[in-house]
Amino acid sequence: FDEGEFIRVIAEMPGVDGTDIKYDLKEDVLIISGEKGDRKYYKELLLPSAIDAQKTTHSSNNGILEMKLWKVKQQ
DSSP states (O other): OBOSSEEEEEEEOTTOOGGGEEEEEETTEEEEEEEETTEEEEEEEEOSSOBOGGGOEEEEETTEEEEEEEBOOOO
């Protein structure tokens, strides 16, 4: 979801704990993966703008990952 200054990403991964969820930012692509037992999740998302990786925040609860990806400010 484009929230103006940041992009909010919500990913549901039932059965996967927060410690088993990984993410990586490569330029304008977000890669999310998670694995617990026989449950495996993987998704690549093309983002609409450049992201400031230093300001990225995330939380997870009961298999739901929520991220705030702050956009790089245009000068």
